[in-house]
Amino acid sequence: MHIDRYERWWIYLAAGLLGVFGIALAFSSAVLGIRLPGIEEQFLPTAAAGDYDVEQGWVRELAPGRYEVNMRARVWSFEPNEIRVPVGSTVTFYVHSDDVIHGMKIQNTTVSMMVLPGEVARATYTFTEPGEYLFMCHEYCGAGHHFMSGRVIVEAL
Ligand SMILES: [Cu+2]
Secondary structure (H helix, E strand, C coil): CCCCHHHHHHHHHHHHHHHHHHHHHHHHHHCCCCCCCCCCCEECHHCCCCCCCCCCCCCEEECCCCCEEEEEEECCCCEECCCEECCCCCEEEEEEECCCEEEEEECCCEEEEEECCEEEEEEECCCCEEEEEEECCCCCCCCCCHHHHEEEEEECC
């Protein structure tokens, strides 16, 4: 089959670019440890793999530097809406909704979850920099949606 010279160059160029993008993707994921924001797991309460509580929100220290947050999302607040942990802490968030679909995104982290009623969303993040991390609902959930926020305060040691 005859392939025109210019067409062949474009085929080589396109294949080469695909290779470059593939290498960049593998490098950023394997070497730099870059992850896309998102959710680790979403499960039904009946098949719960983690510890959570539908009745109230809480923060609990499992071990030094290791925390677990049980978070309730509902119109239009998060409970708890202020979480204090020391810098370097690894925090696992279990978030569930009492009513409608909510979102939970923590600024400047990889935590960004859809919170569906009847399910529990889980995400873990290690806070290596002290400061205030705003979190908010990113799924429109009604008239007070824009009030639905909170903060993780990462305290310097
Ligand atoms: Cu909302």
